[in-house]
Amino acid sequence: MKFEIQQEDLQKALDVIAAVVPSKTTLPILSCVLVEATKESLTLSATNLDISITTSTTKATVKDPGRVAIPAVKFVPFVRSLRPGVVTISQKGDQLTLTSGKSRLTENTMNVNDFPALKKPEEKAALAIPADTLIDMINETAYAVSRDETRPALMGILWEVRAASLTMVATDAHRLARSVRKMEWKVSGDKNLIVDTNGLRQIPRIAAAARDEDSANTEVSIFVGGSQLSFRAGSTVLQVRLLEGPFPDYQAVLPKDNDKHVTVDKADFAQAIRRVAITADRVTSQIKLGIEAGRMELTARGTEGSTAEDEIQVSYQGDPLEIGFNYSYLQDILKNLQAESVVLSLKDSQSAALLKPVHDTGEDMGVLCLLMPLRLAGD
Amino acid sequence: MTPPPWDCGHPRAVLHVDMDAFYASVEVLDDPSLRGRPVIVGGTPEGRGVVAAASYEARKFGVHSAMGAGRARQLCPDGVFLRPRMDRYCELSAAIMAILRGYTPLVEPLSIDEAFLDVSGCRRLLGAPPVIAADIKRRIKAETGLTASVGVAGNKFLAKLGSDLEKPDGLVVIEPSQGRARIAELPIERLWGVGKVASVQFREGGVERIGDLLCHDPIALEARFGPHVHHLRALAAGLDDRPVVPTHEAKSVGNEITFAEDIADAAQLRAIGDELADKVARRLRSDGLRARTVVLKARYPDFTTLTRSVTLPAATDGGVEFRDAARELLEHRLGRGRRPLRLLGVTAANLVQPGDGAPAQGSLFGEPARERNQAVDRVLDQVAGRFGPLLRRGARAGRDPDAD
Numbered sequence: 001m002k003f004e005i006q007q008e009d010l011q012k013a014l015d016v017i018a019a020v021v022p023s024k025t026t027l028p029i030l031s032c033v034l035v036e037a038t039k040e041s042l043t044l045s046a047t048n049l050d051i052s053i054t055t056s057t058t059k060a061t062v063k064d065p066g067r068v069a070i071p072a073v074k075f076v077p078f079v080r081s082l083r084p085g086v087v088t089i090s091q092k093g094d095q096l097t098l099t100s101g102k103s104r105l106t107e108n109t110m111n112v113n114d115f116p117a118l119k120k121p122e123e124k125a126a127l128a129i130p131a132d133t134l135i136d137m138i139n140e141t142a143y144a145v146s147r148d149e150t151r152p153a154l155m156g157i158l159w160e161v162r163a164a165s166l167t168m169v170a171t172d173a174h175r176l177a178r179s180v181r182k183m184e185w186k187v188s189g190d191k192n193l194i195v196d197t198n199g200l201r202q203i204p205r206i207a208a209a210a211r212d213e214d215s216a217n218t219e220v221s222i223f224v225g226g227s228q229l230s231f232r233a234g235s236t237v238l239q240v241r242l243l244e245g246p247f248p249d250y251q252a253v254l255p256k257d258n259d260k261h262v263t264v265d266k267a268d269f270a271q272a273i274r275r276v277a278i279t280a281d282r283v284t285s286q287i288k289l290g291i292e293a294g295r296m297e298l299t300a301r302g303t304e305g306s307t308a309e310d311e312i313q314v315s316y317q318g319d320p321l322e323i324g325f326n327y328s329y330l331q332d333i334l335k336n337l338q339a340e341s342v343v344l345s346l347k348d349s350q351s352a353a354l355l356k357p358v359h360d361t362g363e364d365m366g367v368l369c370l371l372m373p374l375r376l377a378g379d
Numbered sequence: 380m381t382p383p384p385w386d387c388g389h390p391r392a393v394l395h396v397d398m399d400a401f402y403a404s405v406e407v408l409d410d411p412s413l414r415g416r417p418v419i420v421g422g423t424p425e426g427r428g429v430v431a432a433a434s435y436e437a438r439k440f441g442v443h444s445a446m447g448a449g450r451a452r453q454l455c456p457d458g459v460f461l462r463p464r465m466d467r468y469c470e471l472s473a474a475i476m477a478i479l480r481g482y483t484p485l486v487e488p489l490s491i492d493e494a495f496l497d498v499s500g501c502r503r504l505l506g507a508p509p510v511i512a513a514d515i516k517r518r519i520k521a522e523t524g525l526t527a528s529v530g531v532a533g534n535k536f537l538a539k540l541g542s543d544l545e546k547p548d549g550l551v552v553i554e555p556s557q558g559r560a561r562i563a564e565l566p567i568e569r570l571w572g573v574g575k576v577a578s579v580q581f582r583e584g585g586v587e588r589i590g591d592l593l594c595h596d597p598i599a600l601e602a603r604f605g606p607h608v609h610h611l612r613a614l615a616a617g618l619d620d621r622p623v624v625p626t627h628e629a630k631s632v633g634n635e636i637t638f639a640e641d642i643a644d645a646a647q648l649r650a651i652g653d654e655l656a657d658k659v660a661r662r663l664r665s666d667g668l669r670a671r672t673v674v675l676k677a678r679y680p681d682f683t684t685l686t687r688s689v690t691l692p693a694a695t696d697g698g699v700e701f702r703d704a705a706r707e708l709l710e711h712r713l714g715r716g717r718r719p720l721r722l723l724g725v726t727a728a729n730l731v732q733p734g735d736g737a738p739a740q741g742s743l744f745g746e747p748a749r750e751r752n753q754a755v756d757r758v759l760d761q762v763a764g765r766f767g768p769l770l771r772r773g774a775r776a777g778r779d780p781d782a783d
Contacts, residue, residue, distance in 0.1 A: 026714035148692040150703050172692070173742045253743045326740060352743055372741035 001066025002090040003037045007082045007100060009059040014076050016209045016236055017046040017053045019202065021072045029114040032069040033076070035089075037062045045118055046072070051199040052118050053206065055236040069110045070096055078105045121230035121239065126221040127185045129166070131207035131233065134220050136338070137168050138200045140179040140367050143332045145197045146172035156194040156243040158250070161224070163187050167366075169250050170197070175329050176250060177336070180366030194247055195229050199240025203231060210234030253370065258345035258354050262291055263315040266342045269296075270334045276300040276308040277327040286374045287327040291346075292320040300327070323349045324374040333369045349373055385507045385531075389555040392508040393623060394496040395530040395538035396479060396515060399547035401492035402432035405468055406461050408524050417442070417458040419451055428761050431463050435547060465667040468492075469732075471523055478518050482511060487623045493542075495535055497623035509552045516550060532558065536571055536619035558617025563590025570614055572607075580604065589615045632668065634658045635724025641680050643719035645710070652709045655725035656701035657759075663727055664760060669694035670727035673701055675708035678722035687712040693740075694731040698759070699752045701727065 014033070022030055025048070034045040042060035046053055068091050078098065079087070087100040091109065098105040138157070146154035160167040167180045203220065210217035210233035223230040231238040276287055280300040290297040296314045301307050323346060334342065339357030346353050355369040385392070398404065402420040407413045413434075419442055421431030430451050433442040440455035451458065472491045479486045482505065485497035498511050505511050512529040519527050526548040530541025533555035540562060541551035553561050562569070567586055568578045584603055586592055592600070592608075592615040600608045613619070634655045642648055652675070663670055674688040687708045691700060705725050 146692065149689045150691065150700070150707055171743065173744055174740050176743055248744050350741065352741075370743060372743055374740050 001035075001037055001068055002064040002088070003042060003060045003062040004086055004088050005042065005057075005060040007079065007084050007087050009057055010087055011079055011082075012209065012212070013042070013044050013055050013057050014079055016055045016206060017044050018072060018076050019205070020046040020048055020051050020053050021076075022048040029069060029110055029116070031071055031073065032110050032115065033072050034067070034069055034112070034115045036067045038065050045115075047116055047118060049116065050196050050241045051202060052239040053202060053236065054118060055206075055209070057235065064090075066091060067112045068096060069112045069115050070107060071110065075105065075107055118239065119226075121223045121228075121232075121237065122225055124223075125188075126223055126232075127161070127183075127187065128219045128221055129183065129185075131203075131210070131218055131220050133181055135204050135207060137166070137179040137181060138203060140336055140338075141168045141170040141177040142197050142200060143336050144170040144172060144175050144177035144369070148172065153194055153243055153245050153247050156196055156247075157200060158247045159191075159193045159195055159229075161187055161191040161193065163190075169247070171248065171250060171370075173248075174326075174372050175333070176253070176370040177333070178250070178366075178368050191224060192245075192247070193224065193229060194243040194245055196241045196243060199229075199238065202238055202240075203233075206231065206233045206236045206238050209236055253352065254368075255345070255347060255352055255354050255370070258347045258351070260291075260318045260321060260346040261316070262296065262344040262346065263358060264296065264312065264342055264344065266334055266337065266340060268312045269342065270331065272298050272310040272312050273327050273330055273334075276310050277331075279306040279308040280327055284374060285326040285328050286324050287330075288322060288324050290320070290322050291316060293317055321346060321349065323353065325353070325371060326374050329371055333371060337367065337369070350375065385509055385552065385554065389533050391497070391499045391533050391555075392502065393532055393535050393538040394498055394508065394512055394515070395532075395535070395542040396475075396494050396496065396519075397528050397530075397539075397542040397546075398475065398492035398519075399526045399528055400432055400434050400438075401472075401525070402463060402468055403434035403437070404525050405464075405471055407434065409467070413459055417455050418461065419448070419455065419458045420461050420463050421448065469667050471525065474523055475519055475525075475527075478522060479515065482515065485623050485625050487625055495538065495623045509550070512550055512552075516548075534558075534617075534619035535621050535623065536614050537562070537617055539571070540565075540569060553617075555617075559590075559593075559615075562615070562617065563588065563593075565589050567591070570611055572611060572614075577604075630730065631674075631726050631728040632659055632662050632666070632670070632730070633674070633724060633726030634662075635676060635722060635726075637678075637722045638720070641719040641721045648709060648720060648723065649706060651723055652705045652725065653702050655723065656705040657698050659725050659727050660696055660698040660701045660756070661760060663696040663730075664756065668727075669696045669731040671695075671729035671731065672727070673704035673708065674724075674726040674728055675705055675712070676722070676724035676726065677709075677713055677720050679718055680721050682721075684722075685713060688728070690729070694729070696756075697752055698756050701725070 017033060021033065025031055030048055036043040037060065039062055041056045041058050042062065043054060043056045082100045082103055085100055087098060089096065089098050094109055096107045096109050141157055145157060148154060154172055158169040164183055165180060166183050167178065169176065169178045207220060213234045217234045221232045227242050229240050229242060273287065276298045277300055279302040280287055281303050287298055287300040293316060294313065296312050298310045299307065333355055337355065337357045339359055341358040343356050343358050344353055350373065352370045352372050355371065357367055403418040406418050406420060415436060417437035417440060418434040419430055419437050421429055428448045430442060430444050430446045430448055432444050437455055437458055442451045442455050442458065468491060476486065476488055476494065479494055479496055483496055483498055483501050486494050488494040498508055508531045512531045516527055516529055519525060528542045528546045528549040530538040530551050532538040532541050532553040537553045537558045541553045544551045565588060567573055567581045567589060570589055586595065592612050597612060636651065636655065671694045672688055672690045674686055676684065676686045678684045689704050689708055691704065
């Protein structure tokens with residue numbers, strides 16, 4: 001195998017796939033990037049078995065087609081460190097040689113036939129979605145996924161694919177985030193999928209690479225098939241494993257009778273939380289919200305006798321209420337709600353709080369968050 | 380000045396401090412109206428559960444710890460039956476251990492309410508061992524309101540035996556030179572390591588008292604009772620050179636088993652993993668601890684050893700949580716295919732001490748299953764206390780994991 005390519009083009013292609021290469025693995029071949037050179041194109045792939053990314057470029061000049069598995073650990077940083085210019089990569093036996101000007105790297109390759117066969121997705125019945133919408137929906141939900149490895153389904157994001165909409169839901173049982181968008185697509189039959197979250201976190205990068213290729217690439221195509229969900233953006237394909245259910249019945253826990261609506265300025269609220277949280281108990285992370293007509297008092301009591309208090313203006317008419325929360329959960333939610341103001345709907349100090357962004361247009365963007373309170377001491 | 384009643388030439392001085400009817404005494408301490416009444420901790424008046432501790436008033440009726448509460452009820456119908464409050468016992472235990480550590484860093488807790496102290500090195504500073512023992516008793520009484528019995532001797536065995544001789548509120552000094560004579564007349568069961576079965580065998584062989592062991596021919600004793608008898612003879616002679624090993628708060632709680640033959644069968648390995656996880660969870664519960672991390676250790680026939688761990692979202696002592704975590708690690712995280720194993724171990728790490736922050740973070744989906752599991756754990760603990768761990772969660776009739 002032998003090909004030439006501009007350093008910048010090779011680095012871009014590697015940047016798209018390299019994040020998937022696992023740093024620790026029991027299967028040594030996974031620490032490699034797969035490089036396949038044909039007369040038409042150069043294709044680079046990486047996989048950790050849960051997530052696979054393949055990207056192609058026509059910017060290489062292939063002198064001698066071939067396939068090679070190159071350990072990423074030195075190859076990738078070496079390419080990144082090179083000056084702009086032509087890079088020549090050639091393989092002889094088990095040895096790979098990279099030269100660029102006077103710079104040269106020699107590396108042992110691994111048996112290319114050990115590299116897991118990446119099944120090409122069947123690129124038919126694609127669902128097209130604007131990349132920005134897809135990325136927004138992932139950002140609006142991914143922070144709420146569980147890190148509990150004993151409940152794998154909660155580590156993924158639930159996708160409800162419907163005839164004219166897409167819903168994403170993530171929850172760790174303490175909080176829940178849901179995002180719904182109308183879609184202009186044709187789907188035959190409803191589909192519920194639980195998608196690996198780390199896989200979805202690759203999407204901003206592949207979407208950016210696609211736009212970099214061609215500014216007309218503003219959509220991502222989605223293919224549902226077998227045990228994985230595949231995404232194509234430009235000349236990059238991302239394949240993400242689907243997780244086994246069941247996913248909890250989230251519809252059943254969406255509150256219907258939270259009638260105490262508190263509207264707050266998001267920035268005011270976030271800053272007050274940040275201030276009082278400084279003294280919050282390190283183990284419970286608890287802060288207390290005391291809400292009454294027109295104002296909200298925030299309090300955090302530390303274990304060493306320190307207390308912090310703050311007060312912000314809110315729009316609220318109902319009866320006074322006290323409720324405790326883990327402040328870091330509140331911060332996560334506020335960080336990911338895209339709006340100037342937020343409406344907090346409560347029932348009592350024991351029931352889930354509902355948070356929604358408030359938009360000037362009054363239009364419901366279909367984003368909501370649920371957060372269970374931390375019971376206040378003495379309750 | 381009266382000469383100290385202790386042989387100052389002896390190299391070692393060991394104290395055994397044993398709280399008197401600890402759980403029951405704590406209950407009386409916290410509710411003085413119980414004073415003088417037969418207090419029985421553990422079990423319910425309806426006769427369920429197992430007695431964890433009985434006050435001396437209750438012991439007069441024949442009630443003792445590890446007895447079924449039903450039997451205790453028959454013996455002592457007017458007894459005050461109380462549920463154990465482990466948090467409170469742990470709190471006082473910590474205070475007592477802190478007092479002991481003020482005398483010497485060489486404190487080896489044996490359980491929540493007893494400990495060995497090696498005071499060999501602090502005689503110059505603190506006085507003769509009997510003086511130290513009396514001071515410890517006085518301070519425990521003054522600072523916690525509870526009484527302790529202390530044995531003072533030249534080694535652990537005699538010290539422990541001594542603390543038991545004059546309970547409650549006892550202080551027994553066994554001079555190193557008198558150890559052998561002092562214990563010769565005691566029944567053979569009082570020897571460490573002689574249980575019910577062995578004592579019957581000894582009595583059948585004409586060994587009724589500790590001193591009898593030294594009168595019989597050692598060769599004949601070995602032929603009849605096995606080589607272990609030499610260790611017992613040393614104890615009977617008042618000799619015991621085991622050191623006092625200071626222990627710190629446990630950092631992990633674990634259990635492992637090396638198989639007689641390598642095991643490849645996935646179902647069998649899973650059953651063993653379940654059992655180990657269950658044991659670890661039970662030990663945590665009995666120590667009042669919770670853990671956040673579960674570690675699985677696997678050794679292959681070629682002696683390579685792998686450990687894999689998973690961190691749980693919240694600290695737990697639940698059998699189901701540990702079992703699920705152990706299964707996940709065994710079946711999905713070992714990553715070396717289905718190779719036979721020669722050893723399997725389950726360890727709970729990242730321990731949370733009792734009373735450490737228990738955030739009452741609500742759950743969106745309710746946790747009826749978890750509450751049910753906790754109830755099952757409690758029942759299993761009680762059953763295990765009475766019958767040994769014969770039963771375990773999810774055991775199925777007609778299938779003995781030890782059989783194949």
